[in-house]
Amino acid sequence: MTVDRKSVPSVSVTYSQNGSSTRANELGMRPMQERAFERRGEQYLLIKSPPASGKSRALMFIALDKLRNQGLRQAIITVPEKSIGSSFNDEPLSRFGFWADWHVEPKWNLCNAPGSEGSKADSVGAFLKSDDKVLVCPHATFRNAVEKFGVDAFDNRLIAVDEFHHVSANPDNKLGAQLAELIARDKVHIVAMTGSYFRGDAEPVLMPHDEARFDTVTYTYYEQLNGYKYLKTLDIGYFFYTGAYSNDILKVLDPAEKTIIHIPSVNSRESTKDKIREVEHIIEELGEWQGTDPATGFQLVKTPEGRVLRIADLVDDDASKRDKVSAALKDPAQKNNRDHVDIIIALGMAKEGFDWIWCEHALTVGYRASLTEIVQIIGRATRDAEGKTRARFTNLIAEPDASEEAVTEAVNDTLKAIAASLLMEQVLAPRFNFTPKKVENRPVEGFDYGEGGYDPNKCNVGFNEESGQFQIEIKGLADPKSKEAERICQEDLNEVIAAFAQDKTAVERGLFDEELVPEELTQVRMGKIIKDKYPELDEDDQEAVRQHAIAALNLTQKAKQAALEDPAGEKGPNNALIQGVRKFAMDVRELDIDLIDRINPFSEAYAILAKTMSEESLKQVAAIISAKKVQLTPEEARDLARRALKFKQERGRLPSITSSDAWEKKMAEGVAYLARMKQEAANG
Structure with missing residues (x-):
């Protein structure tokens, strides 16, 4: 990145390029596929794995085994949009060592079939009566077919749901309701797959009792990127601009990098409301238009240095032009041709399931409301390709302007x-496994505990590079008791952290409230989020989940701080983060949960914001947020009083309102607030 650009990567992760995630075993399976195949006997299987890790092929292996060895009659694969259906085209798996090939009769790939969804539903009915084995269809077709034929028509079949985050437990989400019915009937096998770590964003995909029936296979971003052959570093950052984005775009767009630009939706604040003109403006900024390539429909643009860029415009409303460009991008003959296209400009396209391995930069204009969408967009740039050592995602955002009416929206x-x-x-970091520090603890096999090895007298941090997992001892950490709490601590901490980081009050106060006591966020706010999210857990388990989630979030933040302070770091795979966690654990006298609770999870984010935003804007944002200071709510006061009670049990006295310890004072305020409320109620 050149120095004159204001773009500061807020995350920069380096991986070891050990080649393992792309290496196949004797059956032709990559590690993620092998891990999923080991669980092929499960009736309900959830595969959580990043884009490009090979989920489609993993499903082929599992489906073939279920059809041949587990007595299932047929497999139905349902995908959110037609274009993703091509991921399940025929594959000669036996050529790579598997015992069968993957084949779909052309008439049963309904993603390619003409006609209305109603007539396609009839095709599903015809398939159910046939002797053929595999059908691929869009989610909409599957929904209509279940509605038409009832859930019992699908007995003894495998239902595979690709891009599972499109489903939700909301009663208005038909596919979610139908899956719940299929699970209740218990006569099908289900494989659900998602590349998003934030299923359904704000709404759960399945109700907890349904989700508990699924066996989960998780393959992390860390394992995926660490096991690549070429791609070594991934940067994620945001960049603020003023005025029209198209004037500032070249500050972050490097024409030498293969780039996908997602322009803003016409309804968003960043849009000029003229998407065609926006594309023309980007093209003009890049150089001199040379016409259109007749074969592909790509725009040809000559840069000031004399290079001719090939630009695919997927924004054009003229369907015939857009379809031609889209077809040229999908041309299998060009899949390995790096020079086929240089820049793709899209709006609403080229996200999920879009394969362009050469993409080095995903540049997104305007804030995207859905985390799932951001994960999907970043996934476009994280494919491994020869000669591609670095990839980045940049979010170009309008800097809040106090003179605008929409300033509050801009701040949000x-x-x-x-x-x-x-x-x-959190998604890109290695996985954290936390354990309470106990005298009887021993080192875990396969983990490197750093210089001097495992020390039974202190809290140890072990790391296993191959699996990308930390083993961290924390004094005073609560252990989950129930199976469900254990599952959440192992599989779903990112879900909890997502709910916390999307909590507006928490973010506002964490960034701009100078009087903030961190425990108000880490204990009270996070505690409330967990109570709301997992009401079925008892209080002890809710507290265990809270502690595990805040430890994962705050250790990543502290590690990042260490990495930013020492950007060169020691050489080695993702070393800055790993060394950062170790350094933090060694610098403190003891790694205990109270210490972790005393860290403001947003202080590092503020440091980066201060570097990327102009000082004037930063002051304005702070002023807007502090103008709406929130008073204590009765619910928060009750939570503080509960914690005050725990404090009394431990110390033999109630917290003091005059204490010099800010958290003790805050708990005392909660007790006083409740006493006032009681008094007022008594006085009528």
Whole structure:
């Protein structure tokens, strides 16, 4: 990145390029596929794995085994949009060592079939009566077919749901309701797959009792990127601009990088409301238009240096032109041709399931409301390709302007972009396994505990590079008791952190409230989010989940701080983050949960914001947020009083309102607030 650009990566992760995630075993399976195949006997399987890790092929292996060895009659694969159906085209798996090939009769790939969804539903009915084995269809077709034929028509079949985050437990989401019925009937096998770590964003995909029936296979971003052959570093950052974005775009767009530009939706604040003109303006900024390539429909643009860029415009409303460009991008003959296209400009396209391995930069204009969408967009740039050592995602956001009426909206977008970058750090980091520090603890096999090895007298941090997992001992950490709480601590901490980082009050106060006591966020706010999210857990389990989630979030933040302070770091795979966690654990006298609770999870994000936003804007944002200071709510006061009670049990006295310890004082305020409320109620 050149120095004159204001873009500061808020996350920069480096991986070891050990080649393992792309290496196949004797059956032709990559590690993620092998891991999923080991669980092929499960009736309900959820595969959580990043874009490009090979989920489609993993499903082929599992489906073939279920059809041949587990007695299932047929497999139905349902995808959110027609274009993704091509992921399930025929594959000669036996050529790579598997015992069968993957084949779909052309008439049963309904993603390619003409006609209305109603007539396609009839095709599903015909398939159910046939002797053929595999059908691929869009989610809409599947929904209509279940409605038409009832859930019992699908007995003894495998239902595979690709891009599972499109489903939700909301009663208005038909596919979610139908899946719940299929699970209740218990006569089908279900494989659900998602590349998003934030299923359904704000709404759960399945109700907890249904989700508990699924066996989960998780393959992390860390494992995926660490096991690549070429791609070594991934940067994620945001960049603020003033005026029209098209004037500032070249500050972050490097014409030498293969780039997908997602321009803003016409309804968004960033849009000029003339998408065609926006594309023309980007093209003009890049150089001199040379006409259109007749074969592909790509725009040809000559840069000032004399290079001719090939630009695919997927924004044009003329369907015939757009379809030609789209077809040229999908041309299988060009899949490995790096020079086929240089820049793709899209609006609403080229996200999920879009394969362009050469993409080095995903540049998104305007805030995206959905974390799932951000994960999908970043996934476009994280494919491994020869000669591609670095990839980046940049979010171009309008800087809040106090003179605008929409300034509050602008501030909200800024806060959400920060939250998204915090969450992406969690997704890209190695996996944390926390354990309470006990005398009888021993080192875990396969983990490297750093210089001097495992020390039974202190809290140890072990790391296993191959699996990308930390083993961290924390004094005073609560252990989950129930199976469900254990599952959440192992599989769903990112879900909890997502809910917390999207909590507006938490982000606003964490960034701009100078009087903030961190425990108000880490204990009270996070505690409330967990109570709301997992009401079925008892209080002890809710507290265990809270502690695990806040430890994962705050250790990532502290590690990042260490990495930013020492950007060169020691050489080695993703070393800055790993060394950062170790350094933090060694610098403190003891790694205990109280210490972790005393860290403001947003302080690092503020440091980056201060570097990327102009000082004037930063002051304005702070002023807007502090103008709406929130008073204590009765619910928060009750939570503080509960914690005050725990404090009394431990110390033999209630917290003091005059204490010099800010958290003790805050708990005392909660007790006083409740006493006032009681008094007022008694006085009528």
